Amino acid sequence: MTDIFTSKLSKSYEDVLAVDSLDLRINGEIYGLLGPNGSGKTTTVSMLTTLLSPSSGSAQICGHDVTTEPKAVRKCISYVPQYMAVDIRLTGRENIDFYAKLYGIRDKTERKRRVNYALDIMDLNERADDLTKTYSGGMQRRLELAQALTHQPKVLFLDEPTVGLDVIARKMIWEHISNLKKSGITIFVTTHQMEEAERYCDRVGILKKGVVIKEGTPSYLKSALKSIITIKSDGKMPNILPDNVDFIGNENGSVVYASDNGADILPSLIKKYDEAGIHVYSSMVRDPTLEDIYLMSVGTEAADTEQFNRAQIRRIIMKG
Numbered sequence: 509m510t511d512i513f514t515s516k517l518s519k520s521y522e523d524v525l526a527v528d529s530l531d532l533r534i535n536g537e538i539y540g541l542l543g544p545n546g547s548g549k550t551t552t553v554s555m556l557t558t559l560l561s562p563s564s565g566s567a568q569i570c571g572h573d574v575t576t577e578p579k580a581v582r583k584c585i586s587y588v589p590q591y592m593a594v595d596i597r598l599t600g601r602e603n604i605d606f607y608a609k610l611y612g613i614r615d616k617t618e619r620k621r622r623v624n625y626a627l628d629i630m631d632l633n634e635r636a637d638d639l640t641k642t643y644s645g646g647m648q649r650r651l652e653l654a655q656a657l658t659h660q661p662k663v664l665f666l667d668e669p670t671v672g673l674d675v676i677a678r679k680m681i682w683e684h685i686s687n688l689k690k691s692g693i694t695i696f697v698t699t700h701q702m703e704e705a706e707r708y709c710d711r712v713g714i715l716k717k718g719v720v721i722k723e724g725t726p727s728y729l730k731s732a733l734k735s736i737i738t739i740k741s742d743g744k745m746p747n748i749l750p751d752n753v754d755f756i757g758n759e760n761g762s763v764v765y766a767s768d769n770g771a772d773i774l775p776s777l778i779k780k781y782d783e784a785g786i787h788v789y790s791s792m793v794r795d796p797t798l799e800d801i802y803l804m805s806v807g808t809e810a811a812d813t814e815q816f817n818r819a820q821i822r823r824i825i826m827k828g
């Protein structure tokens with residue numbers, strides 16, 4: 509049985525087709541759904557967690573259909589939305605206990621056991637009896653995860669689990685997520701953090717306008733590119749590029765190119781900048797990252813780079 513199985517799963521809101529014929533097979537892994545704002549991530553998660561009914565197609569979680577057996581689906585999943593409220597007037601322990609009650613765990617001894625287990629697994633024991641309002645952002649997020657664990661889900665859905673957290677808290681959250689996977693829970697996570705997805709997700713799907721346009725392990729996806737050249741200049745790029753160099757997008761103020769042999773081609777690329785009278789501040793050749801693949805796949809529409817896009821378009825016209 510596949511933990512998450514969808515067949516042509518689609519959702520439209522009036523005239524917007526938010527999710528378009530999604531076919532997912534996810535099992536015993538951390539699966540990351542990536543995509544720009546509005547690409548359909550939350551809509552997908554909402555359908556998989558029975559909060560939203562599909563317009564067409566189907567989805568099964570742990571073998572149960574989200575439309576015809578929503579109760580059975582809810583029994584085997586947990587969902588931590590992007591902004592979940594913990595009650596800051598309660599302690600961590602009380603928050604989890606409240607959740608366990610909501611999930612219908614009536615037996616006091618059993619509830620206590622599960623609350624302790626959740627506190628333990630999320631490293632919250634020491635502060636369990638402090639008011640939640642004294643918790644750091646990372647601890648609050650761990651508390652939300654702990655709440656989601658009280659009814660022992662087989663599949664856990666996380667929407668942007670590390671948003672707003674500092675580097676150390678992020679790492680800690682991901683380590684906990686990895687441990688949950690090792691304990692047998694399938695994790696479906698949405699994120700905008702490419703580095704984190706590359707490091708911690710077993711597989712990722714890149715969503716663009718409701719369609720998964722790329723899917724696979726991060727290393728498989730990265731193998732589509734051989735080497736990356738980044739160039740920091742005074743803000744423009746040449747209209748004409750050497751053969752075998754492809755414009756990918758803009759990352760952290762640099763222009764990113766892909767090439768089969770970056771080190772060999774770099775001098776001729778810099779020459780094009782010189783010829784165009786563009787000053788190059790720095791250049792670098794490196795291995796591809798998932799972020800490069802993402803940029804290449806979803807494009808740079810979101811970036812404030814009208815200039816670059818114009819140059820890219822000119823180049824495409826010239827190539828054609």
Ligand SMILES: Nc1ncnc2c1ncn2[C@@H]1O[C@H](COP(=O)(O)OP(=O)(O)OP(=O)(O)O)[C@@H](O)[C@H]1O
Pocket residue numbers: 521524526543544545546547548549550551552
């Ligand atoms: N309730 C709604 N009514 C109408 N349109 C909606 C509704 N919810 C989402 N949409 C539209 O559906 C598309 C997908 O939205 P969704 O929220 O699933 O994207 P997302 O990938 O989660 O974005 P973000 O990264 O910003 O969270 C967008 O075009 C959005 O405007």
Ligand SMILES: [Mg+2]
Pocket residue numbers: 549550551
């Ligand atoms: Mg969303």
